[in-house]
Amino acid sequence: MQLRTHGVRKYPPTSALLASSAGLGWSTISAELRSHGIVEAPAVVPQHVEICLVVAGNEDGLVRRTGAGFCQEAMPKTGAIWLSPAGVGKAIVITAPIPQTMHLYLPTTLFDRLKDDFNLPVGPAHSIRHAVGISDDVIDQIGRSMLSELVAESAASRLYVEAASLTLAARLLQKHCDSGACAPVDSSAHRLDPVRLRRVLDYVAENIKDDITLLELAGIAGYSPFHFARKFTLAMGISPHRYISRIRLESAMAELAAGKLPLAQIALNAQFSSQASFTRAFHRAIGMTPKEYQRCRL
Numbered sequence: 340m341q342l343r344t345h346g347v348r349k350y351p352p353t354s355a356l357l358a359s360s361a362g363l364g365w366s367t368i369s370a371e372l373r374s375h376g377i378v379e380a381p382a383v384v385p386q387h388v389e390i391c392l393v394v395a396g397n398e399d400g401l402v403r404r405t406g407a408g409f410c411q412e413a414m415p416k417t418g419a420i421w422l423s424p425a426g427v428g429k430a431i432v433i434t435a436p437i438p439q440t441m442h443l444y445l446p447t448t449l450f451d452r453l454k455d456d457f458n459l460p461v462g463p464a465h466s467i468r469h470a471v472g473i474s475d476d477v478i479d480q481i482g483r484s485m486l487s488e489l490v491a492e493s494a495a496s497r498l499y500v501e502a503a504s505l506t507l508a509a510r511l512l513q514k515h516c517d518s519g520a521c522a523p524v525d526s527s528a529h530r531l532d533p534v535r536l537r538r539v540l541d542y543v544a545e546n547i548k549d550d551i552t553l554l555e556l557a558g559i560a561g562y563s564p565f566h567f568a569r570k571f572t573l574a575m576g577i578s579p580h581r582y583i584s585r586i587r588l589e590s591a592m593a594e595l596a597a598g599k600l601p602l603a604q605i606a607l608n609a610q611f612s613s614q615a616s617f618t619r620a621f622h623r624a625i626g627m628t629p630k631e632y633q634r635c636r637l
Contacts, residue, residue: 353376354376354378355376357371357373363492366497368503369446372440372486372490373440374438381430383428385423388423388445388446389423390478391423393420394439395417396418396437397437397438400437401432402414402432402472404430409429411471418474420479422468422515424464424465425447441483443507445511447464449505467515481506498624498625531567536575539560542555544586547586547587567579591606595629605617
């Protein structure tokens with residue numbers, strides 16, 4: 340059967356594309372809303388981790404997947420979820436039409452970020468379990484919220500989608516990963532305790548317009564820089580450097596919305612050497628320039 344390509348995946352002619360994130364500037368995830376007809380599709384090796392959420396299902400049919408050493412089938416009822424790891428091919432049979440399915444494609448680089456932050460021992464994108472017809476309230480809620488952004492894009496869509504895609508990846512590692520493969524080397528007992536963490540977060544908030552070093556934060560917490568960075572990441576789900584960058588971005592967004600400071604001063608407050616470098620970084624993170632964001636808020 341001939342396959343046709345839309346975005347990151349090939350689909351047979353019986354699959355119709357209803358909506359797509361292509362052109363929306365989503366950098367950490369791709370999404371498609373599709374309807375599927377009756378089909379027997381040959382095996383395809385996905386390059387991304389794929390989540391399929393049945394938005395409008397059909398309880399009169401089955402979806403069957405076969406691959407290297409597995410054969411799975413489940414009813415595509417509304418709310419059912421399918422999971423596929425990267426790099427494992429599978430053939431698919433659909434016995435009855437499925438009106439609407441939300442397909443979310445998470446790139447392996449997204450999982451590599453979590454691997455680095457949490458010191459995971461293996462490539463986690465390839466350790467997600469094959470699952471069919473499961474329920475997961477967290478994935479369902481995030482998937483439907485992304486569908487809302489897909490069909491009615493807002494000014495903050497890209498910022499939301501980036502945060503939500505990390506949450507999705509973390510959920511997959513938490514609940515749907517091969518046993519032991521995604522367990523971090525450090526246990527939760529080695530996270531930064533609440534008192535030290537609060538002290539560090541307060542310091543960051545009070546000095547966000549100044550240069551903040553890892554050595555300073557480690558001294559406040561009472562650890563070496565190496566141990567502090569690991570403990571902070573376990574506690575917050577993000578490295579100290581990325582946390583500081585996020586807080587500076589949020590502070591800059593608030594200053595832009597207030598409209599009281601010139602752009603050059605906002606860039607300086609965010610610790611950028613120039614307005615141009617701030618504009619480039621802001622556009623990468625938000626999907627619009629600082630001036631465009633300000634016009635949306637004033």
